[in-house]
Amino acid sequence: MIAATWRVAWRNLWRNRRRNLATLAAIAFGYMGLVLLGGYAVRVEHFLRTNAVYLQHAGHVAIWQKEGLDRASAEPVAYQLDPTAQKAVLDWAKGDARVERAGAYLLGVGMAGNACTTQPAMLLGVDPPLLQALLDHPEVKEASPELAATAQGTWLAAHSEVATPIAVAAGLQSVLQKPKVLDQTKGQPPAPSVLACDTPAMATQLAADADIQLIGQTYDGMLSALDGQMVGTFHAPEQTAEDAQIIMPLAKLRELLATDRASYVALFLHDARDAPAVAADLGRALQAKGLKVDTYTYTDEVWSPYYVGTMAFLGSMVGFITLLVSVVLVFTVAGAMTLTILERTREIGTWRALGFERRYMLGLLLREALLLSLLGLAIGLVLGLSGAAAINAGGFRFAPPGVAGTIAFLIKPAAWSCALQAALMPPGVLLATWWVSRSQLRKSPVTLLTAPTA
Amino acid sequence: MTALVQVEQVHKSFPLGATQVHALRGISLQVHAGEFMAVVGASGSGKSTLLNMIGCLDEPDQGRVLLGGQDVSHLSDRERSQLRNRKIGFIFQSFNLVPVLSVAENVELPLLLHKELSRQARTERVAQALADVDLSTFAQQFPDKLSGGQRQRVAIARALVTQPDLVLADEPTANLDSETTQRLVELMADLNKKRHVTFVFSTHDEKLMGRVDRLVRIRDGQEVSAS
Numbered sequence: 001m002i003a004a005t006w007r008v009a010w011r012n013l014w015r016n017r018r019r020n021l022a023t024l025a026a027i028a029f030g031y032m033g034l035v036l037l038g039g040y041a042v043r044v045e046h047f048l049r050t051n052a053v054y055l056q057h058a059g060h061v062a063i064w065q066k067e068g069l070d071r072a073s074a075e076p077v078a079y080q081l082d083p084t085a086q087k088a089v090l091d092w093a094k095g096d097a098r099v100e101r102a103g104a105y106l107l108g109v110g111m112a113g114n115a116c117t118t119q120p121a122m123l124l125g126v127d128p129p130l131l132q133a134l135l136d137h138p139e140v141k142e143a144s145p146e147l148a149a150t151a152q153g154t155w156l157a158a159h160s161e162v163a164t165p166i167a168v169a170a171g172l173q174s175v176l177q178k179p180k181v182l183d184q185t186k187g188q189p190p191a192p193s194v195l196a197c198d199t200p201a202m203a204t205q206l207a208a209d210a211d212i213q214l215i216g217q218t219y220d221g222m223l224s225a226l227d228g229q230m231v232g233t234f235h236a237p238e239q240t241a242e243d244a245q246i247i248m249p250l251a252k253l254r255e256l257l258a259t260d261r262a263s264y265v266a267l268f269l270h271d272a273r274d275a276p277a278v279a280a281d282l283g284r285a286l287q288a289k290g291l292k293v294d295t296y297t298y299t300d301e302v303w304s305p306y307y308v309g310t311m312a313f314l315g316s317m318v319g320f321i322t323l324l325v326s327v328v329l330v331f332t333v334a335g336a337m338t339l340t341i342l343e344r345t346r347e348i349g350t351w352r353a354l355g356f357e358r359r360y361m362l363g364l365l366l367r368e369a370l371l372l373s374l375l376g377l378a379i380g381l382v383l384g385l386s387g388a389a390a391i392n393a394g395g396f397r398f399a400p401p402g403v404a405g406t407i408a409f410l411i412k413p414a415a416w417s418c419a420l421q422a423a424l425m426p427p428g429v430l431l432a433t434w435w436v437s438r439s440q441l442r443k444s445p446v447t448l449l450t451a452p453t454a
Numbered sequence: 455m456t457a458l459v460q461v462e463q464v465h466k467s468f469p470l471g472a473t474q475v476h477a478l479r480g481i482s483l484q485v486h487a488g489e490f491m492a493v494v495g496a497s498g499s500g501k502s503t504l505l506n507m508i509g510c511l512d513e514p515d516q517g518r519v520l521l522g523g524q525d526v527s528h529l530s531d532r533e534r535s536q537l538r539n540r541k542i543g544f545i546f547q548s549f550n551l552v553p554v555l556s557v558a559e560n561v562e563l564p565l566l567l568h569k570e571l572s573r574q575a576r577t578e579r580v581a582q583a584l585a586d587v588d589l590s591t592f593a594q595q596f597p598d599k600l601s602g603g604q605r606q607r608v609a610i611a612r613a614l615v616t617q618p619d620l621v622l623a624d625e626p627t628a629n630l631d632s633e634t635t636q637r638l639v640e641l642m643a644d645l646n647k648k649r650h651v652t653f654v655f656s657t658h659d660e661k662l663m664g665r666v667d668r669l670v671r672i673r674d675g676q677e678v679s680a681s
Contacts, residue, residue, distance in 0.1 A: 001566050011554035350550040353511060354564045354612075355539020357532055446511040449546070 005360075009367035013375075016340070020372060023336040027376025027425070028383060030329045034322055034421040035384025036391075039413035041318045043143075044400070045311055047407065049272065050143040051237040052307040053298050054134045057105055057126060059266025060275040061282065062303060063089050066292035069302060072263055073107070077219050080106075080261035085291050089265040092285050098274045103130040104262035106253050110216035112168070112246060114176045114206055116197035118215065121172065122244045125253030128156035128165070134268065146235070146407050153181030153232035156249060164252045166212060166228035169236045171243035177203065182210040182231045214246070218258035226256050235405040238306060275299065326424040329373075334432035337369050341440050348440065349448025358441045362434065369433040370426060377422050388413050457520075458619060458652055459485035459508055464517035466503050466675075477503040479675040480517065485654055487619070490646045491668040492655040500675040501656035502624050508654065509542050509622045510534040522619060539567050543613025543651075545623035549605040551597040551612075558584065558593040561611045568616070583611035586645060603634035607641065614645060623655045627662055639665050 013020050052058045065072065065079050072079040081089070086104050093102035106125035111118040132155055134140065135148045151170045159165040159182065168176070191208035210230040218224050228248060236242045254260060269278060275297040283295045296303035341348070348361055388411035396409035440448070461483040467476045477500045485491060485508070493501045506512040507519050510526050518527040526537060538544075551560050558580050565576045584590045587607040597605055606626060613621050623642070627635040639662050646653050655662060663669055671679045 001569070004566055008552075008554060015554060346548075346550065347552060350546070350552070351563075352535070353509070353538060353544050353550075355535050355567050357535045444512055446506045449511070449550075 005364055006367055006371075009364055009371055012340075012364075012368050013371055016343070019336055019339065023332055023372060024376045024379065026332045027329050027373055028379035030325045031377050031380025031422065031425070032383040032387060034325055035381060035413050035418055036387055036411055037318055037321060038417035038421050039384070039388050039411035041314055042414045042417050043410045043412040044314060046139075046143045046412065047400070048307045048310055049298065050139050051147060051403075052304045053268065053272070054137055054140045055144060055147050055237045056304075057124065057134070057266055058296075058298050058304050058307075059102075060269040060272055060298050061267040061279045062264045062296045062298075063267075063282065063286070064264045064294045064296070066294055068264070069294060069296070073109070076257075076259070076261065076263075080259070080263055081265060081293075083260050085286075085293065086262050086265055088286060088289055088291055089267075089282070089293075092282055093265075093267050096278065096281070098269055098271070098278055099267050100270045101130060101133060101268040102265060103127055104250060104265050106250055106257070106259070106261070107263040108216060108253055108257050110214055110256065112172065112176060113213040113215065114178055115195050115211075115213065116202060116206070117176070118213075119172060119175050120244060121214070121246050122241060123214070123216070123253055123256070124245060124247045125250040126247060127250050128160070131155060131247065132157040137268075144237075144407070146405060147237050147403075150232040150234050153183055153230070155232055155234075156247065159229070159231040162229045162231060164214075164226050164228045164248065165231040166214070167232040167234055167247040168212065168230050169242050169245040170233050171236075172245065173230070173233045175243060176212065177206050178210060178212060178230060179207050180210055181233060182229050185209050212246075214248075214256055216256040218256075219261075220258065222258070224256050224258060226252060228252075237403060239403065272298070322421050322424065326421075326428060329376075329425060330428035330432050333369055333373055333429045334436050336372070337365065337433045338436045340368070341365065341437050345440060345448050345451040349445050349451070352445035352448060361441055362437060365437045366430050366433055369429045373425050373429040377425060381418060381422075384418070385413060387411070457484045458487040458489075458522060459483070459654075460520040461504070461508065462518050462520070464504075464507055464514040464519060466500075466507065466512070466515050477675050478507070478514070481672065481676055482517075483670060483677060485620070485652060487652055488646070488650045489668060490643060490653045490666050491670065492657050492663055492666040493670045493672060494657060494663060495672040497658075499672050501672060503675075504672065505622050505624050505654065505656050508620075509544060510538050536567075539564055539616065541619045543616065543618040543621040545606070545609050545613050545621060545626045547625040547628045549597070549602070549609045549629075551605055551608055553597055555596075556593065557589060557595050557597070557600070557608050560597065560608055561615050563612065564616050579615050580611075583615040586614065587611045587641060601634075602630050603638060606630060606634075606638055610638075610642065610645070614649065614651060617649075618651065620652045620654065623653065625656055625658070627657065627659045632661070635659060635661055 053060055065081050068079040090102055093099040108123040110121050110123050112121040135155060140148045155167060156165045188208055191205045195205045196202055212228045212230050214226045214228050216224050236245050267278060269275060279295040279297050286293050298304045299308060301308040351361055391411050397406040398409045399406045461481060463480045463482055464478050465480055466478040467474045481504060493504060495501050507514055514527055518525050521541060561580045561583050562576055565571060565579060584593055587610050589607055627638060630638060642653055643665055645651060657663060670677055
């Protein structure tokens with residue numbers, strides 16, 4: 001009986017081919033759009049998460065001294081992690097299988113100079129091997145290869161022979177008028193000891209080497225300086241860092257600022273979904289040791305505001321469009337089913353006369369609507385996946401807002417996003433079909449049999 | 455003869471715009487098991503309404519209808535559906551076949567509700583019903599490939615396949631030519647004799663009127679004569 005009902009429902013779909021094909025096309029193209037939109041959102045999320053966690057060094061979990069995130073820049077001695085706290089966090093991380101890597105980070109501000117001018121700089125101290133491991137991470141290679149690559153030269157770890165290798169954001173490099181990285185200046189005549197600033201010769205003299213002077217203030221208030229060698233330049237994941245960021249070895253930044261402290265320790269996990277649990281477990285473990293710390297995950301707005309804010313906006317936009325498209329498609333199916341029911345009024349009366357109850361007829365109509373929507377969704381899924389593959393093969397690039405440089409325009413539909421976007425349709429269609437059929441099905445068989453419609 | 459159907463003082467009216475149309479005005483009637491009878495009357499006399507009452511397709515405003523001694527006037531929708539499926543076969547003026555089902559599937563349709571029947575038993579019943587109306591070779595055809603007479607024979611097979619007590623036929627020959635009508639009337643008369651199924655028609659057709667055991671004439675919703 002059930003099989004027969006599905007068979008009849010299937011055959012009924014082909015009775016008015018033109019109308020049902022139009023409905024099917026509406027569902028298919030509407031859902032194809034949703035698959036592409038969802039795939040774009042998945043791609044953007046992956047890109048932003050990868051940037052936030054690995055390239056902006058937020059980690060999946062970050063541990064700051066209590067209130068350090070707000071106050072460490074003003075009172076670093078009081079609000080940065082001392083060596084004991086750093087060791088406690090790193091030891092805990094070593095013993096937890098969920099943690100892939102961990103490392104201490106030091107943030108500082110200072111000046112970067114070219115011997116003619118100086119510019120404010122945001123200094124990030126990180127262990128070069130950790131930096132390299134993060135840049136080589138498969139997730140980074142997949143989601144953000146453009147930003148993991150240097151614009152010129154190499155990253156720090158490739159120049160272990162250099163005393164103070166630094167990587168400079170491309171915008172700051174341009175402001176400092178230092179066009180060549182260390183490898184490009186080898187074999188060139190050296191610059192004079194005193195540069196002819198503000199003369200036509202200055203550009204040539206600045207291009208003669210990759211030296212950049214770093215000036216900072218130690219934690220006890222003294223001025224400090226280091227000569228850095230620009231081994232590479234890069235595009236920062238955030239536009240705000242493009243004109244200011246310098247990445248340097250943690251030890252060298254500590255030397256510049258005369259400290260052994262760290263702004264925070266970042267943990268990089270095998271599975272990002274473990275972040276809340278790891279943060280909670282680590283927070284408890286450190287509290288038990290009497291350490292006063294704050295733990296943040298990459299989904300905390302105060303720690304990763306760009307990622308969280310962008311995803312909130314994108315999520316609500318995709319959700320709204322999905323809802324809108326689903327409602328339109330549900331009404332499209334409801335319209336088609338209304339016509340179907342009106343056209344088949346006498347036939348429904350015949351079924352009722354033969355002994356089929358109202359609920360059976362409702363079941364038949366619901367099956368037809370469900371088949372129509374599922375078929376449309378299946379076609380839409382195939383079209384959406386094919387469209388995504390075609391777009392990805394097209395090699396298009398674009399500049400995302402807030403990100404320096406361009407990235408590949410990729411659509412990465414995920415099974416969960418496709419399922420989530422399709423999930424509204426079947427229940428909506430069933431509800432709408434029930435709604436449009438209930439008045440007809442309430443009628444007596446004789447009313448249906450004598451209805452003026454065919 | 456046993457009274458298979460008893461119609462007792464049945465009234466039925468319908469709203470038509472601002473007025474009420476009194477289709478049946480206290481009509482009483484008995485149909486005996488095995489009868490081959492016709493209800494005749496002018497258009498609007500209440501023939502179809504009377505058949506709808508007997509067939510449990512509609513409820514009387516007043517009076518009652520008994521089928522096999524059971525008052526069916528005010529049953530629930532579910533009970534009426536089951537009763538129609540088990541006890542009554544319907545033949546409609548416009549054949550009312552389901553276009554997406556083949557001839558065999560159309561005939562099998564009411565049997566789908568007979569859960570006690572196996573697929574094999576259903577198939578055998580369908581084959582027998584199609585053989586009875588001489589349509590075995592058309593079993594896999596779809597209704598749109600059949601002539602009017604063939605379609606009505608499919609409808610007859612569908613009406614008889616559940617082995618009902620009563621077959622109600624509302625103007626069954628109205629859409630058929632005279633030769634086809636003649637053959638169809640003979641077929642139904644033959645089935646009535648062979649299977650002892652009670653047939654009640656509403657008709658204008660002289661051929662059918664001349665072939666039935668009993669004629670009930672109604673006018674303005676009341677019986678005026680029986681012969």
